[in-house]
Amino acid sequence: MRDLHPRLLVVACVLGAILALALVAGCAKPQPPPLTGMPPPPSAGQPPAPEGEPIKIGAIFSVTGPGAPLGEPEALTAKMVQDDVNKAGGINGRPLEIIIEDDHTEEADAVLAAKKLIEQDEVCAIVGPTMSGTSLAILDGCEKAEVPLFACAASAKITTPVKKWVFSSAQTDVLAVARIVVYLKEQDIKKVAIICDSNAFGQSGAEQLKLQLAEAGIEIVDEEKFATKDTDMTAQLTKIKAKAPEAVICWGTNPGPAVIAKNMKSLGMQAQCINSHGIANKTFIDLAGDAAEGVILPCGKLLVADALPDDDPQKAVLLEFREKYEAHSGKPANTFAGHAYDSLQIVINAIEEAGEDRAAIRDAIEATQEHVGTGGIFNLSADDHNGLTEQGFTIVKIENGTWVELD
Amino acid sequence: MFSERKLELLGFVVAALIVAALPLVTRSNYLLSIGVFIGLYSMVAIGLGLLMGYAGQVSLGHAAFYGLGAYGSAILTLHYGWNAWLAIVVAAFATALVAYLIGMPTLKLHGHYLAMATLGFGIIVRILFNEGGNLTGGPSGLPAIADLNIGSFVFDNDLRIYCLVWPLVLLQVVLSRNLLRSRLGRALRAIHDSEIAARSCAINTGRHKLMVFVLSAIYASVAGSLYAHWVNFVNPHPFGFVFSIELVVMVVVGGGATLWGPVIGAAALTVIDQLLVQLGHVFAPAKDMDVVLFGVIVVLVLLFLPQGLARGLRRKGVARDGA
Numbered sequence: 001m002r003d004l005h006p007r008l009l010v011v012a013c014v015l016g017a018i019l020a021l022a023l024v025a026g027c028a029k030p031q032p033p034p035l036t037g038m039p040p041p042p043s044a045g046q047p048p049a050p051e052g053e054p055i056k057i058g059a060i061f062s063v064t065g066p067g068a069p070l071g072e073p074e075a076l077t078a079k080m081v082q083d084d085v086n087k088a089g090g091i092n093g094r095p096l097e098i099i100i101e102d103d104h105t106e107e108a109d110a111v112l113a114a115k116k117l118i119e120q121d122e123v124c125a126i127v128g129p130t131m132s133g134t135s136l137a138i139l140d141g142c143e144k145a146e147v148p149l150f151a152c153a154a155s156a157k158i159t160t161p162v163k164k165w166v167f168s169s170a171q172t173d174v175l176a177v178a179r180i181v182v183y184l185k186e187q188d189i190k191k192v193a194i195i196c197d198s199n200a201f202g203q204s205g206a207e208q209l210k211l212q213l214a215e216a217g218i219e220i221v222d223e224e225k226f227a228t229k230d231t232d233m234t235a236q237l238t239k240i241k242a243k244a245p246e247a248v249i250c251w252g253t254n255p256g257p258a259v260i261a262k263n264m265k266s267l268g269m270q271a272q273c274i275n276s277h278g279i280a281n282k283t284f285i286d287l288a289g290d291a292a293e294g295v296i297l298p299c300g301k302l303l304v305a306d307a308l309p310d311d312d313p314q315k316a317v318l319l320e321f322r323e324k325y326e327a328h329s330g331k332p333a334n335t336f337a338g339h340a341y342d343s344l345q346i347v348i349n350a351i352e353e354a355g356e357d358r359a360a361i362r363d364a365i366e367a368t369q370e371h372v373g374t375g376g377i378f379n380l381s382a383d384d385h386n387g388l389t390e391q392g393f394t395i396v397k398i399e400n401g402t403w404v405e406l407d
Numbered sequence: 408m409f410s411e412r413k414l415e416l417l418g419f420v421v422a423a424l425i426v427a428a429l430p431l432v433t434r435s436n437y438l439l440s441i442g443v444f445i446g447l448y449s450m451v452a453i454g455l456g457l458l459m460g461y462a463g464q465v466s467l468g469h470a471a472f473y474g475l476g477a478y479g480s481a482i483l484t485l486h487y488g489w490n491a492w493l494a495i496v497v498a499a500f501a502t503a504l505v506a507y508l509i510g511m512p513t514l515k516l517h518g519h520y521l522a523m524a525t526l527g528f529g530i531i532v533r534i535l536f537n538e539g540g541n542l543t544g545g546p547s548g549l550p551a552i553a554d555l556n557i558g559s560f561v562f563d564n565d566l567r568i569y570c571l572v573w574p575l576v577l578l579q580v581v582l583s584r585n586l587l588r589s590r591l592g593r594a595l596r597a598i599h600d601s602e603i604a605a606r607s608c609a610i611n612t613g614r615h616k617l618m619v620f621v622l623s624a625i626y627a628s629v630a631g632s633l634y635a636h637w638v639n640f641v642n643p644h645p646f647g648f649v650f651s652i653e654l655v656v657m658v659v660v661g662g663g664a665t666l667w668g669p670v671i672g673a674a675a676l677t678v679i680d681q682l683l684v685q686l687g688h689v690f691a692p693a694k695d696m697d698v699v700l701f702g703v704i705v706v707l708v709l710l711f712l713p714q715g716l717a718r719g720l721r722r723k724g725v726a727r728d729g730a
Contacts, residue, residue, distance in 0.1 A: 063687075064694045102687050104694050107645045108444060109684065111638055115437040115565070133642045136550050140639040144563060145436070155547050198538070200546030 050090025054097035055356060057347060058117030060128040060138070061152075061340070065105030071130040073331070074152060074340035075100050078127070080328040081344045091352055098344070099123060103134050110134035111141060118145050124356045125365075127343045128152050130336070132200060139166050148362045150347050152339040155204065159385040165362055167385045169342040171300060171375050171392050173201070173251075176277045177208040179298040179393035180249065181216045183406075189272070193222040193245040195236055195260060197252030201278055202228075205251030221245045228256050233263050240271075247272040254279060258287035265291040272296060277393065280335065285401050296406070298393040300335045302374055304405045308394075317372050338374030346371055346378065415584065418667060422580075426573045430566055439565040441681060443637065445674045446572035450630035452657045452669030453579045454623025459655070460663025461587070461595040462616040463602075464514070468525030469654050471532035472624040474646030475502045476631025481549045481641045482542060491555050495632040499625045506624030507617065514620065515613040521620070529651055536643035548642025555636045568637045579626065580666055591615060599664065656701050660708050662715015671717050676701065 059078045062071030078098045085096045099121050101113035110129050117123045118141075125148040129135045132155035139158065142149040143165050151158050154170040184192070192213065196206040206223070213220055221243040224236035237260065240248060248264065248271045250257050257279045264273055273295045275284075280299035285292045301308060305318040321341055325333040349371070350364035368387070371378040376392020396403040429442050455469050479498025483489040489497075509528055513520040536543050543549065555562040555571070562568050586592050597605040598612050606612055635641050653676065661672025679700065686693040712719025 063691070100688075102684065102694055104684070104697075105644075107638070107640075107642065109680075112437065112440055112444070112681065113684070115435075115440045119435045119437045132547050133644050136548060136640050136642065137638055139550065157547060157550055203545050204547060 047089030048093075050086055050093055050095040052094045054095040055091050055351060056097045056099060056121055056123040057344070057351075058114075058121060058123035058126040059098050059100045059340075059344075060103050060110055060113045060117070060126060060130075060134070061100060062105040062130040062134065063100070063102040065103075067105035067131045067134075070336040071102070071105070073325075073329070073334055073337035074128065074130055075102075076329045076331075077325065077337040077340040078344060080324060081341065081348070083328075084324070085348060091348060092355075096348070098127075103129055105131060105134065107134055107137040110138050114138040114141050114149075118142075118147050123147075124351065124358055125150065125347045125361055127340065127347060132158065135168075139163060142166060147358055148347070148350075148365055150343040150365070152336065152343055155200070156208075162383060162385050167343075167346075167365060167380065167387075169346070169373070169375060169378070169386075170339045171277070171388055172386060173205050173208050173276070174212075175388055175390045176298050176393055177205065177212050178390040179395065180209075180274060181212050181218070182390065183274075183296070183298075183395050184213075184218055184247070185216060187272075189218065189246045191219050191221050191245045192247045192249055192274075193224070193240040193243060193271070194220055194249045194251065195224040195226060195233070195240065196250070197256055197278075198225050198227050199253070201276075202252045205276055205278075209249060209251065226252070226256050226260070228253060230256060231259060233260050234267065237263050237267055237269065241267055241269050245271050247274050249274045249276075251276045252278055254281075254283050255287050258284055258292070261288040261291040261295055277335075280403075282332075285398060292398045292401070295398045296395060297398075298395055299403070300338065300375055300392060301394050302333060302335055302338055303403050304394060304396055307403075307405050313372055313377065314374070314392075318374055321374050335375070342371075342373035342375050342378070345373065346380075415666070419577075419580070422667065422670070423577060426577065430569060434566070436565040439569050441677060443565060443569050443572055445670075445677045446569070446576050447630045447634055448654070448657060448673035448677060449576045449670040450572070450579060450633075451623075451627045451654055452661070452673045453576070453583060454626030455654055456658045456661070456663040456665075456669035457583060457586075457595075457619050458616075458623045458663075459658050460665070460668070461592075461599050462619045463599055464616055464620065465519060465522040465655065466525040466620070466623070467522050467648070467651050467655065468527075468529035468532070469623070469627050470646045470648070470650035471525075471529040472502050472506065472627035473631035473634070473650070474532060474536060474641075474643070475505065476628030477635040477641045477646070478536060478543060478549075478631075479628070480632035480635045481552050484553055485549055485551070486542065491553060491636060495629060498632055499628040502628035503621050503625050506621045510617045510620040514616045525651075526648075529648055533643055533647050536646065544642070546643060548640060550640045552635050552639045552641065554639070555633075562636070568633070572633060575629070576670065580670070584666055591618065595619065653701070656705055658715075659705055660716060662712075662717040662719065665715060665717040668715045668717035672715070675704075675716070679704075 061074045062068060063075050078100055082096055082098045090096055103110035103113050117126055127150045130152055132153040135151040135153040135158050143163055146165060149166045151168040152170055154172050156172045156174050158168045194209050196202040222240045226233050250260050257275055261273055275295055275297040277299045280303055301314050302318055305322060308315045322333040325337055346365060346368050350361045354360035354364040366380050366382060368378055368380045376388040378387040380387035395406045397406055451469055451473055455466060458464050458466055476498050479501055480494045483494035484491050509524050513524045537546050562571055594610045594615050597610060598615060602612055657672035657676050658669050660675055662668030680697060683693050683697050
């Protein structure tokens with residue numbers, strides 16, 4: 001027994017340290033604010049509270065892990081939608097239950113989460129996952145189980161070729177590039193250089209840029225790469241500068257593009273700096289500072305909702321979503337929350353129309369026409385399970401630290 | 408109470424019964440899929456257990472061998488239209504060759520050079536998967552990998568994959584047992600106890616370690632191929648350094664130098680991971696705590712059951728029976 005004491009001491013120390021760590025982690029990570037506690041007392045004109053067995057929708061989001069900045073807003077959105085639907089009387093008088101699974105941004109966990117939702121919870125459709133990798137990992141499982149899946153990730157591989165049971169609500173890079181090509185043609189720009197991140201997002205963008213620019217007859221004079229966390233891109237940009245393009249198209253996610261904007265400024269490059277929707281957030285402006293001024297990018301209309309003309313069909317939906325989300329979560333709305341919102345709305349509409357049968361829901365989703373969402377206007381069909389066009393994007397310019405619509 | 412031989416047989420029968428029981432008590436694809444993951448991880452862990460438990464070497468790159476098997480199968484079947492079974496075998500051979508080339512120089516040296524070499528190797532393989540262009544599908548991976556089939560019988564659901572993976576795991580256990588009873592096995596045990604003594608008995612320690620290392624790479628490669636044909640998709644993310652570490656943890660927790668230790672370790676970690684996911688519904692940061700929890704488990708196992716769960720628990724049982 002005596003020789004056990006030092007061991008116990010070690011164990012106690014380890015456990016104590018872990019407890020301390022857990023406390024620190026718990027404090028550092030702000031918890032989402034408590035959901036609106038008591039429902040307001042029913043008054044005249046309010047719909048009756050939903051009754052009966054809940055209608056279950058599954059959701060798989062990367063609430064933890066590297067995908068958390070995207071997945072957490074999506075999970076908050078799902079809770080918000082559930083509250084809203086139930087306050088408004090549920091789906092056809094029955095309560096809605098959205099079961100949220102966290103895939104930890106891991107493919108294996110996503111596979112298991114999908115099977116749990118399908119088999120244990122018997123959901124009638126699944127929304128998510130957040131990331132392209134996790135989405136692609138569960139596609140075949142959903143196809144085989146014949147469960148409608150409405151992904152929130154942007155990889156074009158999710159919906160091309162079209163799979164019977166799989167849809168996606170995110171604006172793909174195909175459309176973002178298409179919108180840039182429209183802009184380049186308007187500006188009569190004929191010579192560009194591209195510089196792309198070496199991650200999935202950047203390389204997928206590079207592929208699309210090469211394809212679509214060639215189709216449009218725009219010459220790519222130079223093609224460079226960088227890594228997301230590189231701290232200096234002067235070497236690549238000096239090469240580009242020597243080729244004198246009219247515009248430099250940078251495809252990546254922060255912080256790389258901010259470094260490029262700064263380097264371009266210090267090199268005194270005159271070429272127009274065009275970026276992707278990957279930097280459509282305040283972080284880029286904060287990182288690039290002065291150098292962000294004049295940068296042009298395509299982005300979903302959520303960022304510039306206030307500035308949209310009143311006849312824009314999305315304006316009302318965008319303002320409503322933003323207001324609801326910010327009231328619910330206390331955080332600024334973002335594009336990813338919008339993807340989850342669009343997916344859920346379309347699935348809920350389909351359930352209202354078709355009931356709980358998975359096949360009927362799938363057919364109803366595929367028949368969705370003119371659905372005005374945050375990411376654009378969805379026109380789904382048997383050949384197009386994304387249903388968006390480049391019209392969901394708008395071209396903005398950064399001026400005085402904010403986005404100004406160009407059109 | 409039992410002789411060593413009877414105990415072994417009993418253990419095998421009990422394990423086979425547990426494996427056979429799961430599909431009988433549940434048809435839930437969720438539970439069966441957890442079973443498949445445990446089986447796949449066991450396949451890798453059994454090889455790694457031989458390496459760690461008997462050859463006394465640690466590999467920090469087994470996720471890469473698992474990945475080579477997965478990508479090998481995916482590339483050969485998707486890009487070159489090969490038969491899936493042939494692809495599994497060829498991928499395993501290629502992986503064995505790679506392991507041989509890494510092990511040949513490093514295993515001749517004393518100390519943990521293999522751990523360093525495999526650590527670097529794992530990172531290089533991950534980069535190759537990421538930067539492989541159309542061949543590997545880059546960071547977003549290769550979708551639409553075909554199911555395995557025998558004639559018109561297609562392994563297209565979780566039950567069928569389960570029934571393919573687990574007999575292989577049981578076969579591996581039998582092979583390991585026979586291996587350890589063979590001349591090679593005796594040599595390995597001698598190396599494990601004292602490398603100098605083994606060498607003075609004219610045992611070529613480097614060569615024996617190399618054989619075990621290559622064998623463990625083949626096991627990992629086959630498991631990776633089965634993963635690819637089951638999930639029908641590969642991307643670089645699951646084959647990174649974190650998974651290599653998890654495999655080492657499985658072996659340490661279960662016990663490397665035992666027949667069932669790696670399987671028990673794989674099962675324990677997979678089940679704990681899923682419990683954490685479910686705990687996450689009521690306590691949000693639970694899933695973020697997995698690394699911490701696994702760390703605690705390793706520390707506790709090393710303190711109280713330094714030879715792993717399998718042997719440690721048996722020892723205690725035997726001691727109690729004896730008393």
